Amino acid sequence: MKHVLLILLFISSPAYARSDALPSWNDGPTKTAIITFVQQAVDEQSEHYVPVAERIAVFDNDGTLMGEKPVFLQGNFLAFLAESAMDTNPTYAQDADFKALVERENWQRYFETTPWEKTLKIYAATHTGMTQTAFTKMVKDYLRVHEQYRRTVYQPMRELLDYLRANGFKPYIVTGSENQFVRAFSEEYFGIPPEQVIGTSWKTEVQEVDGRIEIKRLPEFSFYNDKKSKVEAIDHYIGRVPVFAAGNDGNAGDIYMLRYATQDKERPGFGLIVAHDDGKREAAYTDKDGATLAAARTYGWTVAHVADDWKTIFPAVSNRNSVPAAR
């Protein structure tokens, strides 16, 4: 098995070097830095060689692999579920917090300015109480109807995932969104299987229903995956320090994760920050205090400027077949 994999790398690497593995990226220092890191990682003669088993890559989801403006995907799903709940439940229909969410006034600012307890209450009311199987079906049904979200995937990052996989890397999503939510589309959107999705999670409970084991979702978080917690989650779920970590400027959520992946100077580690500076083609936003870009300078991470580095941002067609299958 090991030998066959080595042959595979031998075959695929030159092919990728000859053609352009990252066609949606403009030529320039960012693209060169990525390719140089990967070429050295797979080159046994390089001092920056990384054994296959250690080629762990971690990606933030919202704002890194897909657009998060005006509102990230799970925020949209939350509002959709809240509207459904209000249609059938008068208590929710009259609840000021539900109303504030579904009115979508200052939609983009809602999640930035609303106290977390208010939003969490609506999450708990709409996202828990059912089985995991039922919840996954809810998400998949929603995404089937709302095909437009397939178009919010960043094409350059999809190519980067493919490029890393072709060179033996194992990419994980490490997200503040919920693990079970993201797992419902990670394979189709990004070719990332459910076991490589780490996110915020609810407590669960095993129940027996007609002699069958079901997993019920409880209205309490078991893990909230953001900032420092992402480091704990990587350690907890993967048990290895990644050699590649990608996040985005915007809410300082990925600084710890990138620091963790790049702090050991005696081993290779690549940090990539997506900087959203293209208000014409996407959305222009940045950390209020400039923390992420400052960290990128301090720790030597590569910054992908959407305006300059990305030739195209979104896929030309929302073609599900263009997304590679897992593995």
Add this chain to the structure above:
Amino acid sequence: MKHVLLILLFISSPAYARSDALPSWNDGPTKTAIITFVQQAVDEQSEHYVPVAERIAVFDNDGTLMGEKPVFLQGNFLAFLAESAMDTNPTYAQDADFKALVERENWQRYFETTPWEKTLKIYAATHTGMTQTAFTKMVKDYLRVHEQYRRTVYQPMRELLDYLRANGFKPYIVTGSENQFVRAFSEEYFGIPPEQVIGTSWKTEVQEVDGRIEIKRLPEFSFYNDKKSKVEAIDHYIGRVPVFAAGNDGNAGDIYMLRYATQDKERPGFGLIVAHDDGKREAAYTDKDGATLAAARTYGWTVAHVADDWKTIFPAVSNRNSVPAAR
């Protein structure tokens, strides 16, 4: 990548069918049941075909992949650490619970009869407070000195892991022992990488030490992985229902996990129970109430009887090179 993997399977499967992939298993219904399941799982023409991405296999560790009598590996490690702690700390040296553990009177029964709070107190005192990196080094140092534990790995199960991997399965360890503890040897003993180990875990805390991110272990469990919890853990970490699950008779710890993997009749699912009925070559023990073997009959799981089904139990030499590398 997908095509190459299919070629790989095409090459390797016939080779395994021709030679004997499970030389330490005696011919008989157990071995035949395993091989039939795997051959159908990889056969696209079979109604029991399983797509590669869904070939998730879960294995209990103690008593399933390696011997757990007289005492499971982490229990031995605990006593070792307790002795060290008593040597340097008078409070521990005089503690009745520490004394009871390290005296090893009725060593086999200690973990079965001692109230859990007493043992947990010693676990917390010896297993937490340090960084994850420091803890892993402690485990590896211990296993380097105590080479004999390499000999407690079940050779037939190691072959089974190899056989499953060669046929595209991804095996996980799902254990009541601690994830970080088992990760320190899972790759070397079983070829299972750390990201495929799910176990009991301690709470952690991210700390900054001289500008470096460290993960400190806290003296409180974040997850205790046994019985029903194993189902939640599989859902939480893997997000798929396994198609192959292996546990052992002895403490009823794996019944839920196997039920979960085998309850959907419209999809393939294989349950394997190791029954410890060979007091001469290993240790003879069983559930007090017969629950595991009763469940095996009820749910149609295959039972591997150590006495009849295993030609050899332990590896002939404790040769680390004979353990396949991960992947």
